[in-house]
Amino acid sequence: MNVEAVKIEAVKAEAVKAGARNVEAATVEPSEFGKETVLSARNLSTYYRTKRRVVKACEAVNLDLYRGEVYSLVGESACGKSTLGATLMNLVPDGTEVTGEIVFRGRNVLTLSKEELRRLRGTEIALIFQDPMTRLDPLMTIEKHFVEALQSHEPISRREAALRGARALDAVGVPPSRLRDYPHQFSGGMRQRIMIALALVFEPVLLVSDEATTSLDVVVQAQILHLMRSLKDRYGLAILNITHDLGVVAEISDKVGVMYGGHVVEQGTALEVFHRPAHPYTGGLLNSVVHMGTTQLSWIDGMPPDLGSPPPGCPYADRCDLESAECHRSFPPESRLSATHRVHCHRVAAGLAQGRDAQ
Numbered sequence: 001m002n003v004e005a006v007k008i009e010a011v012k013a014e015a016v017k018a019g020a021r022n023v024e025a026a027t028v029e030p031s032e033f034g035k036e037t038v039l040s041a042r043n044l045s046t047y048y049r050t051k052r053r054v055v056k057a058c059e060a061v062n063l064d065l066y067r068g069e070v071y072s073l074v075g076e077s078a079c080g081k082s083t084l085g086a087t088l089m090n091l092v093p094d095g096t097e098v099t100g101e102i103v104f105r106g107r108n109v110l111t112l113s114k115e116e117l118r119r120l121r122g123t124e125i126a127l128i129f130q131d132p133m134t135r136l137d138p139l140m141t142i143e144k145h146f147v148e149a150l151q152s153h154e155p156i157s158r159r160e161a162a163l164r165g166a167r168a169l170d171a172v173g174v175p176p177s178r179l180r181d182y183p184h185q186f187s188g189g190m191r192q193r194i195m196i197a198l199a200l201v202f203e204p205v206l207l208v209s210d211e212a213t214t215s216l217d218v219v220v221q222a223q224i225l226h227l228m229r230s231l232k233d234r235y236g237l238a239i240l241n242i243t244h245d246l247g248v249v250a251e252i253s254d255k256v257g258v259m260y261g262g263h264v265v266e267q268g269t270a271l272e273v274f275h276r277p278a279h280p281y282t283g284g285l286l287n288s289v290v291h292m293g294t295t296q297l298s299w300i301d302g303m304p305p306d307l308g309s310p311p312p313g314c315p316y317a318d319r320c321d322l323e324s325a326e327c328h329r330s331f332p333p334e335s336r337l338s339a340t341h342r343v344h345c346h347r348v349a350a351g352l353a354q355g356r357d358a359q
């Protein structure tokens with residue numbers, strides 16, 4: 001058995017120990033780091049077609065999510081974060097044009113039937129959103145939520161479903177004795193924990209969180225983030241964390257993708273993106289974070305592009321202090337700064353080319 005195969009066996013053994021489902025049936029592909037690739041997107045684009053125009057909300061995205069890692073997607077409002085998250089789950093509205101490839105554990109998400117997708121999203125993939133109240137039925141007890149969710153996917157008795165619900169609540173720090181309570185009897189933070197418990201009761205492989213902690217106060221936010229991180233470590237979950245809050249990102253991420261104007265313009269490990277940002281927009285975003293030592297507010301002048309008529313070149317060119325004529329002409333190619341660190345910027349590409357010429 002070669003080293004890669006040994007690593008794969010170790011990953012499988014870990015997953016089996018953690019009680020993960022379908023692990024033997026899963027296609028386990030080794031990544032460059034020897035971890036299981038849970039989800040991959042290649043050249044993925046999403047265009048919304050409205051009556052009057054086409055909105056290019058996500059453009060030629062490549063990304064990989066690995067087991068046991070948190071990948072955070074950050075960027076200003078309307079840059080395409082939620083669109084990318086919804087596209088990866090094949091949850092975009094009918095009529096939306098999606099091109100490229102999405103592979104979840106060896107299966108092409110874009111060719112699965114509606115029923116296959118429903119099963120996948122309810123079991124191996126879990127989704128949590130900003131406002132849990134829109135997902136919880138105010139007329140149903142929490143127990144009934146667990147029973148209905150579990151019975152829609154498995155032939156399971158009411159009693160057994162309630163028992164699993166109680167265990168899931170316990171895992172997220174909500175007393176199982178509150179199983180018979182209604183959603184309005186919980187605080188916002190507890191409701192978000194309940195949503196996480198409802199997601200985890202199926203022992204998913206991938207958790208997608210779209211601004212799940214945005215409406216919570218900072219203390220509760222920190223508790224939920226800590227919970228997500230510990231669940232990731234305990235169950236080997238892959239987490240796609242969509243947020244515009246860089247504080248949240250620093251707290252829990254292994255990898256970070258920075259989105260601007262529908263493109264993932266920079267991605268890498270949290271260390272690479274936070275400590276060696278290569279894209280001017282990432283630098284601007286980091287500078288605009290307010291922290292304890294902030295004496296002067298900093299922001300990026302100008303507005304992001306209208307994705308209904310995006311510019312032909314780099315989407316950041318109108319706001320970038322370093323732009324050149326080429327930046328307005330063509331979208332920059334991908335430059336690889338390390339096995340994990342990638343950036344789309346003409347200036348970086350030119351610097352790398354110069355570096356190569358000099359050798």
Ligand SMILES: Nc1ncnc2c1ncn2[C@@H]1O[C@H](COP(=O)(O)OP(=O)(O)OP(=O)(O)O)[C@@H](O)[C@H]1O
Pocket residue numbers: 048049050055057075076077078079080081082083084093244307
């Ligand atoms: N169903 C839709 N039809 C047409 N355009 C849409 C649709 N959903 C989103 N858009 C547009 O796509 C672009 C990206 O929106 P998206 O919701 O993905 O941004 P976001 O980065 O998640 O923003 P936020 O941080 O505010 O949640 C925006 O211009 C938005 O108006």
Ligand code: SF4
Pocket residue numbers: 279280281314315316317318320321322323324327332344345346347348
């Ligand atoms: S490609 Fe040009 S405009 Fe875009 S970020 Fe790089 S230097 Fe700035």
Ligand SMILES: [Mg+2]
Pocket residue numbers: 081082083
């Ligand atoms: Mg959004």
